[in-house]
Amino acid sequence: MATVTITAADGGRFNAYLARPASGSGPGVLVIQEIFGVNAVMRQICDDLAAQGYVALCPDLFWRQEPGIDITDKSKAEMDKAFALFGSFNETAGVEDLIASLAALRDLPECSGRAGAMGYCLGGRLAFLMATRSDADCAVSYYGVGIDKLLGEASAITRPLMLHIAEQDQFVPPEAQAQIRARMASLPTVTVHAYPGLDHAFARVGGDHYDAAGATLANGRTAAFLKTHLG
Structure with missing residues (x-):
């Protein structure tokens, strides 16, 4: 596997x-990181997608704060460092960096042209914003945080979006989940899957709340979704 360099809209690299x-x-x-940077978990997700036939790219979204973040939840x-980075993260600039990354991904000679976005935690929130603000062909959000605060943008969703919601997510209370599900129900291109009894990051291999059955179910749904919408 390799490291590539992307040029941001403001000229940064x-x-x-x-x-x-x-x-x-x-x-x-386009794989969108959690709050732990482009770490072993994110790289493994990219490798797994490559094994399924995709060109997978995971950009460093914390480069404006501290390039090369590669930490764990152990x-x-x-954890304190990860939450500090999350707290100071410039979301608008981050989405612009993702849009630049999506364009760079499509421009790679290995990429056939169609490209989607998939993210986890912070990345799940940003995957939702890629569905509202970018021309990604599809998007997948795993336990995105704070999506209930972004529902004003939902009318901009015109391409397929899949949301995986952990019903016991400690960062997304039941009332927030209800708001998300109610708004998404009116959008024909959006599919929502809820996972009873599971907590945030249930698909993070090695994490405290990892659930093999839940992860297998969600990942299988994602694989079918990507195959349908990316080919």
């Missing part, structure tokens, strides 16, 4: 992890 399929080419998937110090 940042790195992204690139995983290519064995076939040499395929549709693109210590208090790392």
